[in-house]
Amino acid sequence: KLFNEVQELKGNIRVYCRVRPFLPGQDGKTTIIDYIGENGEILITNPFKQGKDVCRMFKFNKVFNTHASQAEVFSDIQPLIRSVLDGFNVCIFAYGQTGSGKTYTMSGPGTSKEDWGVNYRALNDLFDISLSRRNAFSYEVGVQMVEIYNEQVRDLLSNDIAQKRLGIWSTSQPNGLVVPDASLHPVKSTLDVLQLMEIGQTNRAVGSTALNERSSRSHSILTVHVRGVDLKNGSTSRGCLHLIDLAGSERVERSEAIGDRLKEAQYINKSLSALGDVIFSLAQKNAHVPYRNSKLTQVLQSSLGGQAKTLMFVQINPDTGSYSETISTLKFAERVS
Ligand code: ADP
Ligand code: MG
Numbered sequence: 502k503l504f505n506e507v508q509e510l511k512g513n514i515r516v517y518c519r520v521r522p523f524l525p526g527q528d529g530k531t532t533i534i535d536y537i538g539e540n541g542e543i544l545i546t547n548p549f550k551q552g553k554d555v556c557r558m559f560k561f562n563k564v565f566n567t568h569a570s571q572a573e574v575f576s577d578i579q580p581l582i583r584s585v586l587d588g589f590n591v592c593i594f595a596y597g598q599t600g601s602g603k604t605y606t607m608s609g610p611g612t613s614k615e616d617w618g619v620n621y622r623a624l625n626d627l628f629d630i631s632l633s634r635r636n637a638f639s640y641e642v643g644v645q646m647v648e649i650y651n652e653q654v655r656d657l658l659s660n661d662i663a664q665k666r667l668g669i670w671s672t673s674q675p676n677g678l679v680v681p682d683a684s685l686h687p688v689k690s691t692l693d694v695l696q697l698m699e700i701g702q703t704n705r706a707v708g709s710t711a712l713n714e715r716s717s718r719s720h721s722i723l724t725v726h727v728r729g730v731d732l733k734n735g736s737t738s739r740g741c742l743h744l745i746d747l748a749g750s751e752r753v754e755r756s757e758a759i760g761d762r763l764k765e766a767q768y769i770n771k772s773l774s775a776l777g778d779v780i781f782s783l784a785q786k787n788a789h790v791p792y793r794n795s796k797l798t799q800v801l802q803s804s805l806g807g808q809a810k811t812l813m814f815v816q817i818n819p820d821t822g823s824y825s826e827t828i829s830t831l832k833f834a835e836r837v838s
Contacts, residue, residue, distance in 0.1 A: 502629060509749075511776050513808075513809065513810050514740070514783060514784050514808075514810075514812075514813075514837065515563075515810075515811070515812045515813070515838075516561045516562055516572075516812075516813045516834050516838035517561060517562055517563045517565065517577070517578075517812065517813070517814050517815065518543055518565065518814075518815045518816075518831070519564075519565040519602060519606060519815070519816050519817070520534055520537070520543075520564070520566060520567050520817055520818075520819055521567065521600075521605070521817065521818055521819065522568070523567075523817070523820065524569035526690065527624055528820075531548065531822065532819040533545050533546050533547075533548055533819065533820070533824050534546075534826060535556055537564050537566050538564070538827075540560075541561045541562050541564055542559070542560050542562050543559050543560075543561070543564045543826065544557070544559075545557050545558075545559070546634070548821040548824055549824070554680045556826070559834070560835075560838075561775045561834065561835075561838055563577065567819065571615065571616065571617060571622070572615075572622075574576070574606065574619070575619060575622045575623075575626075577651070578593070578619065578812060581593075581624060581810055581812060582626055582627065582742065583626065583627075583630060584740070584743065584810065585627065585725070585740035585742045586630060586634075586638075586640065586727055586729060586740060587738065587740065588729070588738035588739060588808040589808060589809065590741045590743075590803065590804040590807075590808070590810070590813075591742045591804070591810045591812070592742075592743045592745065592801055592804050592805060592809065592810070592814075593619060593745065593773055593811075593814070594745045594747055594776075594811070594812070594813045595607045595740070595746050595747060595814045595816055596750060596773075596813055596814065596816065596830065596833065596834065597747075597814075597816030597817060597827045598749050598751040598816075598818065598827075600749075600818065600825075601635065601817055601818050601830075602748050602750075603814070603816050605618065606619060606689065606806050606814050606816060607619050607620055607744055607745075608620055608621070608698075608746070609621065610687040612695060618763070619744060620694075620698070620744045621698075622695065623725070623742060623744065624642075624644075624688070624691055624694045624725065627640075627727065627742075628642070628690060628691060630716070631729075634792045636732070637731070638729050638730065638731055638732060639729070639730045640727055640728065640729045640730075641687065641727070641728045642687070642688050642689075642725060642727050643685045643687045643688065643725070643726045644658075644686050644688055644697060644723060644725050644726070645658065645683045645684065645685050645686070645726070646697065646698070646701040646722070646724070647683050647721070647722050647724075648682075648719050648720065648722075649719060649721075649722070649796050650715070650718065650721075650743065650765075650768075651765060651768045651797070652717035652795070652796050654796055654800065655721055657700075657701035657704045657705055657721070658683070658686055658701055658704070659684050659704075671722060681788055685726065691799040694719050701721075701723075702822070705721065707799075717749040717819060718743060718748050718749065718765045718769060719748055720732060720746070720748050720764045720772065720797055722743055722744070722745050722800065722801075723743070723744040723745075724741060724744075725739075725741065725742040725743075726739070726741050726745070727739070727740045727742070732748070733825060741776065743804055745800060745801075746771065747776075748771055748772075748773070749769070749830075750769075750826075751826055752766075752826070753766035769771065771794070771795060772795040772796065772797045772798075775791070775794035775795035775797065775798050776795065777833055777836060777837055778791050778794065780811060780813070781837050783806050784837060785803065790806055792805070805819070809822070813834065813837065813838075815834040816830075817830055817831065828830075
């Protein structure tokens, strides 16, 4: 049944838009979100224009309004997550400018159960399902966590975090470890995962002044490997789930950024457009998919395309000040959907 649900999804690439609510202290009177439809339509108003052409319509697989809860968002993607137990590879991305809710969606604002974002809920669900199937299947779950910063891949769960830079050249074992050197940690419960993620977050801050700044300028990838054994006939399946909190997509003015900041911005720009190009050519069913243009797409290569499923959360802000970033985010998403 799960298999069918997944097969029924139109194509292998889906795009969901999620609108962040106004934050406390923000003036919520003027918004650029004009209308959100039932079928994935979203209408954006240009606050700087009047008359004709002030509105622009975009259409995605789904749009979550500001009041959508973490549980609601998760229940929509649950079949996708569960397909990992049946041997599918799945990538879930959060794309958007800094402050648009990427981390809120992927990890959540806190570690209480209600706050949980996609990653904890996904792991929790995988454990629940594997428990309920324990008479027929035995599952092993392991996680990896890496960060890509300035086109360098770091293992966030390794002990020698400071030195550890990973090569990703010996990739292509089918469904295998895409980052061969990154440590793989067996997990048996959601608590194990919460503890590992805490270590990963701490390691992420190494060498950077503020975690928030660093996290908005690097991609973080949590990979969940699942190996299932059918207890009746001994056959095995392997599936893998990548949960990716991307670097902020905001454009940086050339004149404003200098030195390290400019370098960071250029790396981010390059890798996000490489990701866009890969998903675009997959959607177009092009023969050539340009995986090689960034570390991000190289790391994810075996889980992008083929039978693999991709879901992109496009995160946007509701305020007028974010108008031009919002439009450029939505254009990016429109191209890949
Ligand atoms: P990003 O990771 O894209 O930089 P964050 O996830 O850190 O953005 O979100 C920025 C702020 O907005 C945080 O304070 C977060 O708690 C809040 N926020 C984001 N999305 C939501 C939401 N759907 N509901 C309530 N608050 C949200
Ligand atoms: Mg973030």
